[in-house]
Amino acid sequence: MKKLxxxxxxxxxSLIMVSCGNNNESKRSGGAMSSNVAEKVYVAPGxxxxxxxxxxxxxxxxxxxxxxxxxxxxxxxxxFSQFPTNGYGYSEETTPMLETSFGFIPWGxxxxxxxxxxxxxxxxxxxxxxxxxxPRIARISLEYFETEEIIEIPHSAGNHSSSFVTENTxxxxxxxxxxxxxxxxxxxxxxxxxNFKGPLTFIAVDENGGMSIDFQLKMPGFNYDLSxxxxxxxxxxxxxxxxxxxxxxTLQEVNASQNDKDFIAAVNWKKIQEYVRNGGGEEIDxxxxxxxxxxxTQTATTTMMxxxxxxxxxxxxxxxxxxPTPKSPHGCDxxxxxxxIIGNGKLSTDLTIHSFSKMLKAIENKDFDGDAYGxxxxxxxxxxxxxxxxxxxxxxxxxxxxxxNAYTTFFISSEVVKWKLGTWEVLDRQPSxxxxxxxxxxxxxxxxxxxxxxxxxxxxxxxxYLPTGPELEHSAQLYDISGEKMxxxxxxxxxxxxxxxxxIHADKIKANSKKIYRLDENKHEHATLNESETRVERNxxxxxxxxxxxxxxxxPDNIEGIKVGDKVYFHVTNLEQDFDVPHGFxxxxxxxxxxxxxxxxxxxxxxxxxxxxxxxxxxxxxxxALHQEMQGYIRVSPxxxxxxxxxxxx
Amino acid sequence: MKSILxxxxxxxxxxxxxxxxxxxxxxxxxxxxxxxxxxxxxxxTKATSSADMIDMSNKGIGPVxxxxxxxxxxxxxxxxxxxxxxxxxxxxxxxxxxxxxxKIADVTNRRAPEWIMNMILNPEEMIAKxxxxxxxxxxxxxxxxxxxxxxxxxxxxxxxxxxxxxxQ
Numbered sequence: 001m002k003k004l005x006x007x008x009x010x011x012x013x014s015l016i017m018v019s020c021g022n023n024n025e026s027k028r029s030g031g032a033m034s035s036n037v038a039e040k041v042y043v044a045p046g047x048x049x050x051x052x053x054x055x056x057x058x059x060x061x062x063x064x065x066x067x068x069x070x071x072x073x074x075x076x077x078x079x080f081s082q083f084p085t086n087g088y089g090y091s092e093e094t095t096p097m098l099e100t101s102f103g104f105i106p107w108g109x110x111x112x113x114x115x116x117x118x119x120x121x122x123x124x125x126x127x128x129x130x131x132x133x134x135p136r137i138a139r140i141s142l143e144y145f146e147t148e149e150i151i152e153i154p155h156s157a158g159n160h161s162s163s164f165v166t167e168n169t170x171x172x173x174x175x176x177x178x179x180x181x182x183x184x185x186x187x188x189x190x191x192x193x194x195n196f197k198g199p200l201t202f203i204a205v206d207e208n209g210g211m212s213i214d215f216q217l218k219m220p221g222f223n224y225d226l227s228x229x230x231x232x233x234x235x236x237x238x239x240x241x242x243x244x245x246x247x248x249x250t251l252q253e254v255n256a257s258q259n260d261k262d263f264i265a266a267v268n269w270k271k272i273q274e275y276v277r278n279g280g281g282e283e284i285d286x287x288x289x290x291x292x293x294x295x296x297t298q299t300a301t302t303t304m305m306x307x308x309x310x311x312x313x314x315x316x317x318x319x320x321x322x323x324p325t326p327k328s329p330h331g332c333d334x335x336x337x338x339x340x341i342i343g344n345g346k347l348s349t350d351l352t353i354h355s356f357s358k359m360l361k362a363i364e365n366k367d368f369d370g371d372a373y374g375x376x377x378x379x380x381x382x383x384x385x386x387x388x389x390x391x392x393x394x395x396x397x398x399x400x401x402x403x404x405n406a407y408t409t410f411f412i413s414s415e416v417v418k419w420k421l422g423t424w425e426v427l428d429r430q431p432s433x434x435x436x437x438x439x440x441x442x443x444x445x446x447x448x449x450x451x452x453x454x455x456x457x458x459x460x461x462x463x464x465y466l467p468t469g470p471e472l473e474h475s476a477q478l479y480d481i482s483g484e485k486m487x488x489x490x491x492x493x494x495x496x497x498x499x500x501x502x503x504i505h506a507d508k509i510k511a512n513s514k515k516i517y518r519l520d521e522n523k524h525e526h527a528t529l530n531e532s533e534t535r536v537e538r539n540x541x542x543x544x545x546x547x548x549x550x551x552x553x554x555x556p557d558n559i560e561g562i563k564v565g566d567k568v569y570f571h572v573t574n575l576e577q578d579f580d581v582p583h584g585f586x587x588x589x590x591x592x593x594x595x596x597x598x599x600x601x602x603x604x605x606x607x608x609x610x611x612x613x614x615x616x617x618x619x620x621x622x623x624x625a626l627h628q629e630m631q632g633y634i635r636v637s638p639x640x641x642x643x644x645x646x647x648x649x650x
Numbered sequence: 651m652k653s654i655l656x657x658x659x660x661x662x663x664x665x666x667x668x669x670x671x672x673x674x675x676x677x678x679x680x681x682x683x684x685x686x687x688x689x690x691x692x693x694x695t696k697a698t699s700s701a702d703m704i705d706m707s708n709k710g711i712g713p714v715x716x717x718x719x720x721x722x723x724x725x726x727x728x729x730x731x732x733x734x735x736x737x738x739x740x741x742x743x744x745x746x747x748x749x750x751x752x753k754i755a756d757v758t759n760r761r762a763p764e765w766i767m768n769m770i771l772n773p774e775e776m777i778a779k780x781x782x783x784x785x786x787x788x789x790x791x792x793x794x795x796x797x798x799x800x801x802x803x804x805x806x807x808x809x810x811x812x813x814x815x816x817x818q
Contacts, residue, residue: 516799519737531741550741551796553750575741577799625792 040480041490043070048510051442051503053455054113054127055476057081058497061108063129063140068442068453068503069478071492079138079147080108080131084593088147091595092569092604093524094293096300100134100152101287109133112163112226112500115142116205120167120231120447124508126209128163128172135159137174139209141295143512148293151211154286154308155182155199161227161332164445165205167235171269172211174201175240179221179247183284192249194373196221199310200240202269210292215276215309217267217320220373221247223256224265226331226397231447232338234356236270239341243328245372256328257347261380263322263372264332264343266359271319272311281311296523298602314374321363322372324380325352331397331438335406335421336447340385344395344408351395351408353424355385386424391417397500399441401451401481409436409456416456416479418486430486432477434460441481442503450505454479454486457498464491474498515579517600524602526571531555536647543568543645549583549597550575551624553649554617557632561645564609564638570595573602583630584620594620609636703782704760710783711775712768713802719763723814731804731811738798739770739808745815750793752786758816763809770805773797 043049049067052074057064061081065074082089082098089098089106098105108131116126126148127140135153140146153159153174161175175198181187182197197218204214222242230237245262248255275281286308293300313320327345329352334341341359343352361367362382369379392410399407405427408417414435418428436456443449456479461472473493480487519529528534528546534555537544543566548555554572562568572585576599586594587607595603609615619630637643709715735743742750757766761782769776769783773795776783787794800808 530737532736548741551794553741555741575738576796577738578797581796624794 037487037489041069041071041478043067043072048506050506051450051453052506052509053440053442053501053503054115055457055494055498055501056110056113056129057495058111058474058499059107059109060496061110061131062496063110063113063127064495064498065145066476066492066494067506068455069489071476071478071490073492073495075145076495077140077145077147079129079140080105080110080136080150082106082593086596087593087603087605090593090605092606093299093602096302097147097150097291097293099291099302100136100289101154101304102134105134108136110496110499111160113502114164114172114445115502115504116169116209117165117167117446118169120235122443122446122502122504122508123169124504124512125169127502128165130159130162130174132159132177135174135176137163137172137203137211139205139211141209142509143514144295145513146293148209148295149211150289150291151203151213152288152290153201153213154288154305155180155184155197155216156201158223161200161224161240164227164229164238166229166238166269167231167447169205171202171214171229171238172205173227173229173238174203175224175227176200177223177225179223179244182218183286189249192221193247194221196247198222198224198242200224200265200267202272211290213288213305213308215272215281215311217272218310218312219265219320220375222262225329228332228334228341228445230334230338230356231336234334234338234341236268237356238267238269239332239334240265240267241325241329241332241343242322243330261324261326262328263377264325264329264341264354265375266321266323266341267313268319272316275316275319276309276311280315281309283307284310295517296521298517298522298524298527318363320375321359322375322377323354323359323383324369324377325354326350331395333398333400333406334445336400336402336449338447340421342398342406342408344397346394346396346411348395349390349393351388351391351398351419353385353387354383358385359383386422388419388424388426391419391426392429396436397438399439399444399454400449401441402443402449403451405451405481407439407441407454407481407486409439411435411437411459416454416486418481428485430479430488432456432458433464433475433491434458434462438498438500440501440503442505444503450503452480452482453503454481455501455503457494457501459497461493465493476501516577517598519575519577519600522573522600522602524571524573526569526604527602528571528573529575531575531649534647534649536561536645538645541566545570545647547572547585548575549573549585549619549630551581551583552619552626552630554585554619554630554632555649556647557649559632559645559647560635560637561643562609562634562636563641563643564612564636566609568607568609568634569604570607571602571604572597574599576600581623582621583623585617586620587617587634588615596621609634612636612638703785705782706762708780708782709762709764710766710768710772710780712772714764714767714771714805717763717767717806717809719813723817724810725814727807727810728814729811731807731809734800734804735808735811738800738804742793742796751790751795754812754815756816758809758813763813766809766812767802767805769795770798770800770808771802 051068078088135156139149158177160177179196179198200217223244227240244256325343327348329343330346331344341354367382392413394412461475478490574597
C-alpha cells in the first residue's frame with residue numbers, strides 16, 4: 001500500500017514539473033507566442049474595449065453586444081423575442097413591438113445586423129437587423145441600445161438577403177429567400193415554376209430613422225440569398241445572389257443544384273426610385289404591421305398597413321440585370337471601392353469576382369446571353385474580373401481590410417483565407433474551429449473598413465470550451481489581421497447563433513450612449529412623476545396602481561381592496577436620476593414577467609390574483625444596502641368582498 | 651483505495667504549492683474598508699454630539715464654494731425650488747418629519763447654504779467624506795442619498811425654497 005502511494009507521489013510530482021513549465025507544444029493557437037497573444041486581447045479591469053461588435057442571436061431572435069478585442073459580452077438587446085429579464089415583449093408598453101399580420105409572435109430568427117451609414121462610412125446612429133422567419137426588419141437605437149422600430153415585410157418568406165443599408169442609409173433592403181405566390185394564393189405546390197415570385201423590398205429610412213416601404217420589386221421566383229449595396233461609383237446599385245434558379249420546389253438539396261451557374265442580380269435602385277417618384281409602379285393590397293417605440297411616451301404602437309407599391313422590373317428600362325455566377329453563390333460582397341462584386345459559390349472551391357465597370361460596359365454594349373423571364377442576362381466573361389482559384393471548400397462570405405485584401409470564409413474546409421484584390425492570389429490561410437459561416441471586420445460594408453481585427457462566426461463549437469451537455473452556445477474567434485499573416489487570438493462563446501455581425505469603433509458610439517431617461521422628458525400616459533401622486537384606482541374589475549420606486553422603497557407599499565378576479569395594472573416609475581440605478585418589480589404569481597425599470601422610466605405589467613391572502617412584491621435588482629427592505633404587500637380579498645381600496649406608505 | 655486517493659490528492663496539493671508558488675508576499679497589512687489608495691487616511695473628528703452636527707462654518711465638499719444670499723426671499727425662485735423638490739426629492743424627504751432621510755424644516759439654521767447645495771449636487775462624496783453627512787448616513791439607516799442629477803441652478807432654487815419655509 002505504502003509503496004503504491006510513493007509511486008503515485010513520484011508520478012504526480014513529475015507531472016507537475018512538466019505542467020508548470022512552458023508548454024510550447026500546446027495545440028492551442030499561439031503556442032510559444034501565447035503570452036504575446038494574451039496581451040493583445042487583454043483589456044485591463046476598468047478599461048474599455050476598442051470596438052463594439054453587434055452579433056446576431058440567430059434563433060434567440062435578439063442582438064448581443066460584445067467588446068473587441070476582449071470578447072466580453074456587454075449586453076443582450078431584445079429585438080424579435082420576448083425577454084423576461086426586463087419585460088420586453090411582456091410589458092404593456094412593448095407587446096406592440098411583436099405584433100404582426102399573423103398576430104403576436106413572441107420569437108424570431110435574427111440574421112444580419114448592419115450599421116447605418118453617412119457618405120459610405122458607418123455613423124453609429126442605428127443598427128438594423130432582419131428576422132428571417134416572419135419577415136421583419138428592426139431598427140435599434142445606438143443611443144439607447146433599444147429596439148425602436150420593427151416593420152413587417154409583406155409578400156415575403158424567408159427574409160434572408162436583408163438588412164443591408166446603402167451609403168447614406170437611403171434604403172435598407174429585405175429580399176426573399178423562399179419564393180412564394182405573389183400575392184399569396186391557394187395553388188398546387190408543383191405549380192411553383194413561373195408562378196412564384198421573389199420580391200425584393202426597398203425600405204426608405206428618414207432622417208430620424210423612420211422606416212417605410214418605398215417599393216417592392218417583383219423578381220422571378222428564385223431564392224435571393226444575400227445582398228450588398230454598391231458604394232463609390234457603384235452607389236445607386238444593389239447586388240443580390242440567387243440560387244435555385246431551377247425553381248425546384250422539393251428535394252432542393254439536389255434539385256436546386258442542377259444549374260452550373262445561378263445569378264447575381266444587379267438592381268439600379270436609383271432608376272427605380274426615380275420611376276416610382278414619377279408615379280410608376282402599381283399599388284397592391286398588402287397586410288403588414290409597422291411597430292414604433294416612442295421614447296417620449298416610452299410606449300410602442302402598432303399600425304396595420306394595407307398597401308404596397310409593386311414594380312415589375314421589366315417595366316423600368318435598364319434597371320435590373322442578371323450576372324451568371326457559378327455554383328449556388330451564397331455571400332454577395334462588394335469591396336470598399338465599389339468596383340468588385342464577389343460571388344461566393346458555396347458548392348465550389350472558387351470565388352467569382354465581377355467588375356462593376358465591366359458590367360456597365362456590357363450593359364452599354366448589350367452584351368447579353370439571353371434573358372430570364374424578360375430580364376437580360378449579361379455575358380459571363382463580359383463582367384468577369386477574375387477568379388480566386390482553389391481558395392478552399394465551400395466559400396460563404398467575404399470581408400475586406402483597408403489595404404486591398406479580402407478575407408473569405410470556407411465552410412466545408414473550416415478556414416479563413418486572405419487573398420489580394422486585383423491579383424486574386426491567395427496570401428494566407430488559417431483554420432477556424434469549426435465550420436465558419438460569416439466573418440466580420442469592423443467597419444465592414446462601408447468604404448472604410450478597419451484592418452485590425454476579424455471575427456469568424458463559427459457554426460460548430462464542439463470541444464472549444466468545457467462541455468455543457470449536448471446543447472452548446474456557438475463560437476466566435478478573433479483574428480489579428482494587421483500583419484501579413486492572420487493570427488488567431490481568442491475564442492469566445494456567443495449567445496444563440498451569430499449569423500452575422502457588425503463592428504464599429506467605440507468612439508463613434510460611446511459618447512452618445514444615454515445614461516438615464518430624463519424624468520422631465522417622460523411623457524408616458526401612466527407615469528407618476530411625483531411620490532405625492534401615487535394612487536390606486538378601480539374601474540370595474542380593472543385596478544390601476546400608479547406606483548413609484550426610489551432607493552429603496554415603493555410608494556405605495558401597502559395596498560388593500562384588491563379582489564380575486566381583478567386585473568391589476570402596475571404602472572411603475574423609477575424616480576431615480578442617477579446612472580445605473582435600476583429597480584426591479586416582481587409580483588408573486590405574475591403570469592408574465594418581472595419588470596426592470598431604469599432611472600426615469602415607466603413600465604406596466606399586469607397581475608390577475610387568483611388566491612385570497614396577503615401577497616408580497618419586491619425589487620429584483622439589488623439597488624442599495626436596503627434592497628432587501630424594498631418590498632410591499634397586497635391584500636387580496638375574495639371576489640365580491642366589500643373591502644375598500646386603501647393604500648399607504650409610512 | 652480511498653486512502654491512496656487521499657494521499658495522492660494531499661501530495662498533489664502540497665507539491666503544487668511548492669513547485670508553482672513563490673508569488674505571494676509574506677508581509678501582511680491590515681486592510682481597511684474603503685482604503686483603496688496607499689495614502690494615509692486622515693483622521694477626521696467624528697461628529698457625534700448634537701453640537702458637532704450644527705456647524706454653520708462647514709461648507710461641505712462639492713462644486714459650491716460660496717452662495718450669495720439676498721436679504722429677502724426670491725419668491726419665483728422658491729416656487730421653482732419647491733417644484734423641483736417635489737419631483738426629485740420628496741420620495742425620501744418630508745418637510746416636517748424624518749422619512750427616509752432627515753426632515754428638512756429648519757435645515758437653513760443647521761447647515762451652511764453651501765453645505766445644503768453640495769449635499770444635493772455631490773452626495774456620493776459628501777457621505778464618504780463630510781463628517782456631518784457621514785453621521786447622517788448612519789442615522790438614516792445607511793440609506794444613501796441619491797444623486798438626482800439636479801442642476802446647480804435648481805439646487806440653488808431648492809435652497810431658496812428651504813429658506814422660505816424656514817422663515818414662515
